[in-house]
Amino acid sequence: MKTPTDLETEPAVDVAENPALGIDQAAGDFSYDVSYAYDAGVGLNENTVRYISSVKKEAPWILDFRLNALKTFLAKPLPTHWATRDLENVEFDKIRYYLSQGQKPKRTWDEVPDDIKKTFERLGVPEQERKFLAGVEAQFDSEAAYSNIKDIVAKQGVIFLNSTAALREHPEIFRKFFGKVIPTGDNKFSALNSAVFSGGSFIYVPKGVKVAQPLQAYFRINAENFGQFERTLIIADEGSEVTYMEGCTAPKFSTSTLHSAVVELVALKGAKIQYITVQNWAPNVFNLVTKRGVAHEDAEIKWIDCNIGSRLTMKYPGVVLKGRRARGEVISIALANDGQHQDTGAKMIHAADETTSTIISKSISVGQGRATYRGQVHMGKHLKNCKNNTECDALLINTNSRTDTYPAITVRGDTHAVQHEASVSKVNEEQIFYMQQRGLTEAQAMSLAVNGFVNDLVRQFPMEYSVELKRLIDLEMEGSVG
């Protein structure tokens, strides 16, 4: 695969002609009237949880796990003492918690039911799969409709399944790591997910296996008043490497939709996991996601997290640096347009000597959009020679845009090195005039300024994703100029 840095040196590559990755919200704003064979109804109580578990024919320990989680969820207050009060507008009793046409995903697109297949075709998923992916998992509402891994990867012993299937087929691996990185009671939304989770990916990469092409998951919400609660667990065994990418969209409904995922990563000794998210939610979606990884000795976990759209996103990917010399990195890009609030950031918990972490966050606030950075860096007193570097930059497009930065850095011990840099800049009138004088419209000029602002980060993405992100920014900026 070409890296984006090739663009300048190889002019013959026309990036504009690359296919979309299906995360364009304008193109994603459609839904089919699908009849669901399995529907847990509206609202949440013990029966909802029992229904989900029975539909999936789960082992008793999973049902117990779910029921305990439900209790935790109901007992926990919303974190509005520090977070936005908009959370109070999530109407938990009006949401549908489980909708599917069946629990067994198809191995070929031909077998996928028509409306669902059409959805993913419109989003371009099968096309990308042919072009550059090692495996694809396509989730439609609560369950995966399609799941396939290329033979060459499967033969190396790589497991790539949805969580429903993985619980059935590989309970011994699943159970060992499941809920260990993010305990049920971590926060109200991780508890909710633990009670009603469905779908999401399970990946196991055996010792020493390096998966050359990315594995991709696509999460699609189709139904109104729906909650999507996928649960992803990725285990990279010693010395292995894997890149996982996820894209998400939903149609634009007038009522609110909830997306509340839990993602757990485990990088064992010397393993590398790269987790890339590009999500472009409709402006009615509450996106409340918990993501965390544990990096063992000499392991590396890198989160690349791009948040566009949604009504409210709260997401702080984290790495627990558990083994010596483990490395963690979070690269976060958030674009908050009018009426949107992107509350994003990162957590780096240093729990072993000589661990290093990097956080780079760039946010863009457009119109009345609001971007918040929240960071947590923790280094204990008993540790030696840990390093963190945090950089958060904010770009404001209009004078009424808002950005806030809340870094929380706790450093004990006297051999650590921590660096924090923050900047706020504004796209000014002279810049826009300069670009307009070269023939760009005002929207094109703003879009170019925004793309320039995130360019150094986007260059690290696989090319297909950097092209898509650029296009998404173009679309967002087009709509924001009056």
Added chain:
Amino acid sequence: MSSLEIRNLHVAIGEKPIVKGLSLTINPGEVHAIMGPNGTGKSTLAKAIAGHPDYTITQGDVLLGGKSILEQEPDERARAGIFLAFQYPSEIPGVSIANFLRAAVQARMGEGEELDATAYYKRLYQKMDLLKIDRKFTSRSVNEGFSGGEKKRCEILQMAMLEPRFALMDETDSGLDIDALRIVAEGVNTLRGPGLGVMLITHYQRLLEHIVPDFVHVMYDGRIVKSGDKSLALELESRGYDWVKQELAVA
């Protein structure tokens, strides 16, 4: 013939009138030098023609090929063929010159028309060779951390690529060093031709030693007070702007 025609133009910044009734016609192929003391409205004239939002045109008209451009947005004027070489060009962090120019070239194409990347880079490299610009230059972010000379080189390259019908070159700044002066002069001389009309704004005669103008106009207090050929520039150099002011006072 398609010309740039400025008719009795009045321009104000806020309430303050700066350009006070200026008329000038530039035909394709002609180089007009506009000279004058600081604060006389030379830069204002250029920016107003380009459509800068801070400048209000209170009276008069600007026509391109016989049609008024005053109702057009700055980008429409640019696409119609007006290029402003900025005195202080803006920085665009993270956007390479190659990508910036590519966006500008793409913006000139019709809806649904896709730019041919191979042809674009071929043309870009041709222009760079013509202007003796190093290939590495275009991977740098537009004007970010550029020296004065590099900024001028960047402006000239953009002008070469966008092939305007009329270039308004705002060089009033007295801070132009010899290097920058040479870059501007060589650039203009290379691009000079029957298809390009140039309005060259300069404070000093020395730029005109390198770019020989067809016409020289002296601007004072928002108006053109004297016009002539290149010898007028020499006369100005030896007698200074006070000479023009005195002549005006007598008149």
